[in-house]
Amino acid sequence: MTFSELGLSAALVKAVQELAYKNPYPIQVAAIPATLQGKDVLGIAQTGSGKTAAYVLPLLETLQNKPINKSRSIPILILVPTRELAAQVLEVIQTFNTSIQRKAKSVAVYGGVSINPQMMKLNGTDILVATPGRLLDLLSKNAISLSQLETLVLDEADKVLNLGFKEEVDEILSRLPSKRQNILFSATMEDSVLTLIDKLLENPFKIEIKPEEVTPDLIEQVAYFINIERKGPLLRHLIEMNNWEQVLVFASSKRVADNLTTKLNKHGIQAMAFHGDKSQGGRTEALKQFKAGKLRVLVATDLAGRGIDIKELPIVVNFELPRSPKDYIHRIGRTGRAGATGSAVTIITEEDKHHWKVIQKKMKRWVELIDAEKMDF
Incomplete structure:
Protein backbone atom coordinates (compact mmCIF):
# COMPACT_ATOMS: atom_id res chain seq x y z
CA MET A 1 0.00 0.00 0.00
CA THR A 2 1.26 3.48 -0.89
CA PHE A 3 0.09 6.98 0.09
CA SER A 4 -1.24 7.55 -3.43
CA GLU A 5 -3.71 4.67 -2.91
CA LEU A 6 -5.29 6.17 0.23
CA GLY A 7 -7.40 8.84 -1.49
CA LEU A 8 -5.04 11.78 -1.02
CA SER A 9 -4.62 14.35 -3.77
CA ALA A 10 -1.46 14.49 -5.88
CA ALA A 11 -0.31 17.61 -4.00
CA LEU A 12 -0.43 15.91 -0.60
CA VAL A 13 1.18 12.75 -1.94
CA LYS A 14 3.95 14.98 -3.28
CA ALA A 15 4.31 16.61 0.14
CA VAL A 16 4.66 13.18 1.72
CA GLN A 17 7.21 12.06 -0.88
CA GLU A 18 9.27 15.21 -0.45
CA LEU A 19 9.74 14.25 3.19
CA ALA A 20 11.07 10.89 1.98
CA TYR A 21 8.16 8.97 3.51
CA LYS A 22 8.02 5.64 1.73
CA ASN A 23 5.07 3.53 2.84
CA PRO A 24 2.27 4.48 5.24
CA TYR A 25 2.08 2.98 8.69
CA PRO A 26 -0.80 0.54 9.33
CA ILE A 27 -2.78 3.13 11.29
CA GLN A 28 -2.48 5.55 8.36
CA VAL A 29 -3.68 2.90 5.90
CA ALA A 30 -6.80 2.42 8.02
CA ALA A 31 -7.51 5.94 9.29
CA ILE A 32 -6.89 8.13 6.23
CA PRO A 33 -9.66 6.68 3.99
CA ALA A 34 -12.14 6.51 6.89
CA THR A 35 -11.48 10.14 7.83
CA LEU A 36 -11.80 11.26 4.21
CA GLN A 37 -15.20 9.52 4.08
CA GLY A 38 -16.36 11.64 7.03
CA LYS A 39 -16.70 8.73 9.45
CA ASP A 40 -16.15 8.95 13.18
CA VAL A 41 -12.86 7.20 13.93
CA LEU A 42 -11.66 5.39 17.06
CA GLY A 43 -7.94 4.63 17.11
CA ILE A 44 -6.25 2.60 19.81
CA ALA A 45 -2.57 3.25 19.29
CA GLN A 46 0.59 4.09 21.17
CA THR A 47 2.60 7.25 20.63
CA GLY A 48 5.01 6.61 17.77
CA SER A 49 2.54 4.59 15.68
CA GLY A 50 2.15 7.35 13.08
CA LYS A 51 -1.27 8.46 14.35
CA THR A 52 -0.64 12.20 14.04
CA ALA A 53 -0.13 12.02 10.27
CA ALA A 54 -3.06 9.56 10.15
CA TYR A 55 -5.46 12.39 10.97
CA VAL A 56 -3.47 15.44 9.81
CA LEU A 57 -3.16 14.30 6.18
CA PRO A 58 -6.89 13.70 5.56
CA LEU A 59 -7.81 16.91 7.42
CA LEU A 60 -5.50 18.91 5.16
CA GLU A 61 -7.10 17.13 2.21
CA THR A 62 -10.61 18.16 3.26
CA LEU A 63 -9.52 21.81 3.30
CA GLN A 64 -8.15 21.79 -0.25
CA ASN A 65 -11.46 22.62 -1.95
CA LYS A 66 -12.74 24.98 0.73
CA PRO A 67 -12.48 28.80 0.67
CA ILE A 68 -9.95 30.61 2.82
CA ASN A 69 -11.30 31.13 6.33
CA LYS A 70 -11.62 34.85 7.11
CA SER A 71 -13.40 34.57 10.45
CA ARG A 72 -12.71 33.49 14.02
CA SER A 73 -14.94 30.45 13.56
CA ILE A 74 -12.83 27.29 13.76
CA PRO A 75 -13.66 24.42 11.35
CA ILE A 76 -11.18 21.87 12.78
CA LEU A 77 -10.22 21.50 16.45
CA ILE A 78 -7.49 19.16 17.70
CA LEU A 79 -7.63 18.77 21.48
CA VAL A 80 -4.43 17.54 23.18
CA PRO A 81 -3.33 17.09 26.81
CA THR A 82 -0.03 19.00 26.86
CA ARG A 83 1.74 21.95 25.27
CA GLU A 84 4.51 19.60 24.10
CA LEU A 85 2.06 17.53 22.09
CA ALA A 86 0.39 20.71 20.80
CA ALA A 87 3.73 21.91 19.45
CA GLN A 88 4.48 18.53 17.89
CA VAL A 89 1.09 18.30 16.15
CA LEU A 90 1.51 21.85 14.84
CA GLU A 91 4.93 20.90 13.45
CA VAL A 92 3.43 17.94 11.60
CA ILE A 93 0.71 20.14 10.08
CA GLN A 94 3.17 22.82 9.01
CA THR A 95 5.56 20.30 7.53
CA PHE A 96 2.95 18.81 5.20
CA ASN A 97 1.49 22.27 4.58
CA THR A 98 4.59 23.50 2.74
CA SER A 99 3.90 21.68 -0.54
CA ILE A 100 0.15 22.06 -0.98
CA GLN A 101 -1.57 24.82 -2.90
CA ARG A 102 -4.34 25.68 -0.43
CA LYS A 103 -2.34 26.36 2.73
CA ALA A 104 -4.10 25.58 6.00
CA LYS A 105 -3.64 28.22 8.67
CA SER A 106 -2.84 26.31 11.84
CA VAL A 107 -2.32 27.69 15.33
CA ALA A 108 -1.39 25.98 18.61
CA VAL A 109 -2.67 27.45 21.89
CA TYR A 110 -1.76 26.29 25.40
CA GLY A 111 -1.28 27.61 28.91
CA GLY A 112 1.90 28.69 30.63
CA VAL A 113 2.46 31.59 28.24
CA SER A 114 0.72 34.91 27.60
CA ILE A 115 -2.70 34.54 25.99
CA ASN A 116 -2.60 37.83 24.08
CA PRO A 117 -0.09 36.83 21.35
CA GLN A 118 -2.10 33.65 20.79
CA MET A 119 -5.34 35.62 20.48
CA MET A 120 -3.79 37.89 17.85
CA LYS A 121 -3.04 34.91 15.58
CA LEU A 122 -6.48 33.32 15.62
CA ASN A 123 -8.41 35.12 12.89
CA GLY A 124 -8.74 32.91 9.82
CA THR A 125 -7.53 29.75 11.56
CA ASP A 126 -8.39 26.49 9.77
CA ILE A 127 -6.93 24.07 12.31
CA LEU A 128 -6.68 24.95 15.99
CA VAL A 129 -4.51 22.71 18.19
CA ALA A 130 -5.37 23.39 21.83
CA THR A 131 -5.07 22.19 25.39
CA PRO A 132 -8.44 22.18 27.21
CA GLY A 133 -7.79 24.93 29.74
CA ARG A 134 -6.42 27.46 27.27
CA LEU A 135 -9.23 26.70 24.82
CA LEU A 136 -11.83 27.54 27.49
CA ASP A 137 -9.92 30.74 28.29
CA LEU A 138 -10.17 31.79 24.64
CA LEU A 139 -13.86 30.91 24.48
CA SER A 140 -14.55 32.96 27.61
CA LYS A 141 -12.98 35.98 25.91
CA ASN A 142 -14.96 35.37 22.68
CA ALA A 143 -11.63 35.13 20.85
CA ILE A 144 -12.93 32.18 18.78
CA SER A 145 -16.18 30.46 17.91
CA LEU A 146 -16.82 26.72 17.74
CA SER A 147 -20.37 27.07 16.44
CA GLN A 148 -19.38 26.01 12.92
CA LEU A 149 -16.95 23.25 13.93
CA GLU A 150 -16.85 20.42 11.38
CA THR A 151 -14.27 18.05 12.86
CA LEU A 152 -13.09 17.38 16.40
CA VAL A 153 -9.93 15.36 17.06
CA LEU A 154 -9.22 14.25 20.63
CA ASP A 155 -5.65 12.97 20.72
CA GLU A 156 -4.24 10.93 23.63
CA ALA A 157 -7.69 10.88 25.23
CA ASP A 158 -6.54 8.73 28.14
CA LYS A 159 -3.86 11.25 29.06
CA VAL A 160 -6.32 14.14 28.73
CA LEU A 161 -8.58 12.44 31.29
CA ASN A 162 -5.74 11.26 33.54
CA LEU A 163 -4.48 14.83 33.81
CA GLY A 164 -7.85 15.83 35.27
CA PHE A 165 -9.40 17.53 32.26
CA LYS A 166 -12.75 15.67 32.34
CA GLU A 167 -14.79 18.71 33.38
CA GLU A 168 -13.04 20.90 30.82
CA VAL A 169 -13.66 18.35 28.06
CA ASP A 170 -17.34 18.08 29.03
CA GLU A 171 -17.64 21.87 28.93
CA ILE A 172 -15.99 22.03 25.48
CA LEU A 173 -18.23 19.28 24.09
CA SER A 174 -21.31 21.13 25.32
CA ARG A 175 -20.33 24.10 23.13
CA LEU A 176 -19.93 22.14 19.89
CA PRO A 177 -22.54 21.68 17.16
CA SER A 178 -24.22 18.28 17.36
CA LYS A 179 -23.48 17.45 13.73
CA ARG A 180 -19.75 17.00 13.28
CA GLN A 181 -17.07 14.40 12.63
CA ASN A 182 -15.27 13.03 15.69
CA ILE A 183 -11.86 11.36 15.79
CA LEU A 184 -10.49 9.92 19.03
CA PHE A 185 -7.10 8.34 19.67
CA SER A 186 -6.08 6.70 22.94
CA ALA A 187 -3.28 4.37 24.00
CA THR A 188 -5.54 2.63 26.56
CA MET A 189 -9.23 1.83 26.93
CA GLU A 190 -9.82 2.45 30.61
CA ASP A 191 -13.33 3.08 31.94
CA SER A 192 -13.16 6.86 31.67
CA VAL A 193 -12.13 6.61 28.01
CA LEU A 194 -14.93 4.13 27.27
CA THR A 195 -17.45 6.55 28.82
CA LEU A 196 -16.12 9.36 26.65
CA ILE A 197 -16.27 7.16 23.54
CA ASP A 198 -19.94 6.36 24.20
CA LYS A 199 -20.67 10.06 24.56
CA LEU A 200 -18.57 11.30 21.65
CA LEU A 201 -18.53 8.75 18.82
CA GLU A 202 -21.35 7.53 16.62
CA ASN A 203 -20.83 4.15 14.95
CA PRO A 204 -17.07 4.72 14.74
CA PHE A 205 -14.61 3.06 12.39
CA LYS A 206 -12.36 1.20 14.85
CA ILE A 207 -8.61 0.76 14.48
CA GLU A 208 -6.34 -1.04 16.94
CA ILE A 209 -2.59 -1.05 16.47
CA LYS A 210 -0.81 -3.33 18.90
CA PRO A 211 2.60 -2.05 20.07
CA GLU A 212 5.61 -3.81 18.62
CA GLU A 213 8.11 -5.48 20.89
CA VAL A 214 11.51 -4.63 19.43
CA THR A 215 14.93 -5.16 20.98
CA PRO A 216 17.80 -3.63 18.99
CA ASP A 217 20.36 -6.35 19.78
CA LEU A 218 22.90 -5.27 17.17
Missing part, protein backbone atom coordinates in the same frame (compact mmCIF):
# COMPACT_ATOMS: atom_id res chain seq x y z
CA ILE A 219 23.16 -1.71 18.44
CA GLU A 220 25.74 -0.81 21.06
CA GLN A 221 24.08 1.63 23.43
CA VAL A 222 25.55 3.96 26.02
CA ALA A 223 24.16 6.94 27.95
CA TYR A 224 25.86 9.92 29.55
CA PHE A 225 24.48 11.78 32.56
CA ILE A 226 25.23 15.51 32.54
CA ASN A 227 23.92 18.85 33.82
CA ILE A 228 21.54 20.37 31.28
CA GLU A 229 23.80 23.41 30.70
CA ARG A 230 26.70 21.16 29.65
CA LYS A 231 24.88 19.02 27.08
CA GLY A 232 26.26 20.96 24.11
CA PRO A 233 29.89 20.88 25.28
CA LEU A 234 29.56 17.13 26.03
CA LEU A 235 28.30 16.43 22.52
CA ARG A 236 31.17 18.39 20.97
CA HIS A 237 33.63 16.57 23.22
CA LEU A 238 32.29 13.15 22.23
CA ILE A 239 32.42 13.99 18.52
CA GLU A 240 36.00 15.22 18.69
CA MET A 241 37.33 12.68 21.20
CA ASN A 242 35.96 9.72 19.23
CA ASN A 243 36.71 11.31 15.85
CA TRP A 244 33.13 10.69 14.68
CA GLU A 245 32.84 11.62 11.01
CA GLN A 246 29.18 10.81 10.30
CA VAL A 247 26.82 11.50 13.21
CA LEU A 248 23.03 11.70 13.14
CA VAL A 249 21.83 13.76 16.11
CA PHE A 250 18.17 13.83 17.15
CA ALA A 251 16.61 16.90 18.78
CA SER A 252 13.05 17.23 20.03
CA SER A 253 12.17 20.45 18.20
CA LYS A 254 13.13 22.59 15.22
CA ARG A 255 14.31 25.36 17.54
CA VAL A 256 16.70 23.06 19.43
CA ALA A 257 17.94 21.57 16.13
CA ASP A 258 18.72 25.03 14.74
CA ASN A 259 20.41 26.25 17.93
CA LEU A 260 22.51 23.11 18.25
CA THR A 261 23.55 23.31 14.59
CA THR A 262 24.64 26.92 15.03
CA LYS A 263 26.76 26.09 18.08
CA LEU A 264 28.40 23.07 16.44
CA ASN A 265 29.42 25.14 13.43
CA LYS A 266 30.65 27.94 15.70
CA HIS A 267 33.03 25.44 17.31
CA GLY A 268 34.35 24.15 14.01
CA ILE A 269 32.17 21.03 13.69
CA GLN A 270 30.39 21.08 10.33
CA ALA A 271 26.65 20.53 10.88
CA MET A 272 23.32 21.12 9.14
CA ALA A 273 19.75 21.02 10.48
CA PHE A 274 17.12 18.77 8.92
CA HIS A 275 13.48 19.55 9.71
CA GLY A 276 10.16 20.61 8.24
CA ASP A 277 10.88 24.35 8.18
CA LYS A 278 13.81 23.83 5.83
CA SER A 279 13.08 24.11 2.13
CA GLN A 280 12.87 20.92 0.11
CA GLY A 281 16.09 21.93 -1.64
CA GLY A 282 17.78 22.53 1.69
CA ARG A 283 16.72 19.15 3.09
CA THR A 284 17.75 17.36 -0.08
CA GLU A 285 21.18 19.01 -0.13
CA ALA A 286 21.80 18.33 3.57
CA LEU A 287 20.90 14.66 3.18
CA LYS A 288 22.97 14.34 0.00
CA GLN A 289 26.07 15.75 1.70
CA PHE A 290 25.52 13.62 4.80
CA LYS A 291 25.08 10.39 2.83
CA ALA A 292 28.21 11.18 0.80
CA GLY A 293 30.24 11.67 3.97
CA LYS A 294 30.83 15.36 3.20
CA LEU A 295 28.82 16.56 6.21
CA ARG A 296 29.97 15.55 9.66
CA VAL A 297 26.77 16.09 11.68
CA LEU A 298 23.12 16.11 10.65
CA VAL A 299 20.75 17.39 13.36
CA ALA A 300 17.20 16.16 12.77
CA THR A 301 13.77 16.22 14.38
CA ASP A 302 11.77 12.98 14.64
CA LEU A 303 9.31 13.86 11.88
CA ALA A 304 11.97 14.70 9.31
CA GLY A 305 14.27 11.96 10.58
CA ARG A 306 11.83 9.26 9.57
CA GLY A 307 12.89 9.76 5.96
CA ILE A 308 16.60 9.26 6.64
CA ASP A 309 17.75 5.88 5.32
CA ILE A 310 21.53 5.48 5.23
CA LYS A 311 23.34 2.17 4.94
CA GLU A 312 25.94 1.49 7.62
CA LEU A 313 25.34 4.71 9.55
CA PRO A 314 27.81 4.36 12.45
CA ILE A 315 26.53 6.74 15.14
CA VAL A 316 23.15 8.03 16.31
CA VAL A 317 22.98 10.52 19.20
CA ASN A 318 19.87 11.34 21.22
CA PHE A 319 20.63 14.92 22.26
CA GLU A 320 17.14 14.91 23.78
CA LEU A 321 14.91 11.96 24.61
CA PRO A 322 11.94 11.32 22.32
CA ARG A 323 8.36 11.29 23.61
CA SER A 324 7.92 7.51 23.49
CA PRO A 325 9.93 4.29 23.70
CA LYS A 326 8.88 3.44 20.16
CA ASP A 327 10.26 6.75 18.90
CA TYR A 328 13.52 5.86 20.65
CA ILE A 329 13.63 2.54 18.79
CA HIS A 330 12.95 4.35 15.51
CA ARG A 331 15.77 6.76 16.18
CA ILE A 332 18.49 4.29 17.11
CA GLY A 333 17.23 1.96 14.38
CA ARG A 334 18.82 4.31 11.85
CA THR A 335 22.05 2.49 12.75
CA GLY A 336 22.63 -1.26 13.12
CA ARG A 337 20.73 -2.08 9.91
CA ALA A 338 20.97 -5.08 7.62
CA GLY A 339 23.10 -7.04 10.05
CA ALA A 340 25.63 -4.24 10.53
CA THR A 341 26.61 -3.07 13.99
CA GLY A 342 26.09 0.50 15.11
CA SER A 343 26.25 2.73 18.16
CA ALA A 344 23.62 4.84 19.86
CA VAL A 345 24.56 7.50 22.38
CA THR A 346 21.97 9.17 24.63
CA ILE A 347 22.49 12.28 26.73
CA ILE A 348 20.51 12.25 29.99
CA THR A 349 19.82 15.09 32.42
CA GLU A 350 18.25 14.98 35.86
CA GLU A 351 14.76 15.66 34.49
CA ASP A 352 15.16 12.81 31.96
CA LYS A 353 15.86 10.06 34.50
CA HIS A 354 12.32 8.75 34.97
CA HIS A 355 11.48 8.78 31.26
CA TRP A 356 14.78 7.08 30.49
CA LYS A 357 13.89 4.26 32.89
CA VAL A 358 10.54 3.82 31.12
CA ILE A 359 12.26 3.61 27.72
CA GLN A 360 14.72 0.98 28.95
CA LYS A 361 11.95 -1.07 30.59
CA LYS A 362 9.89 -1.08 27.37
CA MET A 363 12.99 -1.95 25.37
CA LYS A 364 13.82 -4.74 27.85
CA ARG A 365 17.41 -3.65 27.92
CA TRP A 366 19.37 -1.65 30.47
CA VAL A 367 21.96 0.75 29.09
CA GLU A 368 25.22 1.68 30.79
CA LEU A 369 24.99 5.18 32.26
CA ILE A 370 28.27 7.09 32.47
CA ASP A 371 28.55 10.06 34.84
CA ALA A 372 29.87 12.71 32.45
CA GLU A 373 30.06 15.24 35.28
CA LYS A 374 33.33 13.52 36.23
CA MET A 375 34.75 13.78 32.72
CA ASP A 376 37.33 16.43 31.92
CA PHE A 377 36.23 18.52 28.94
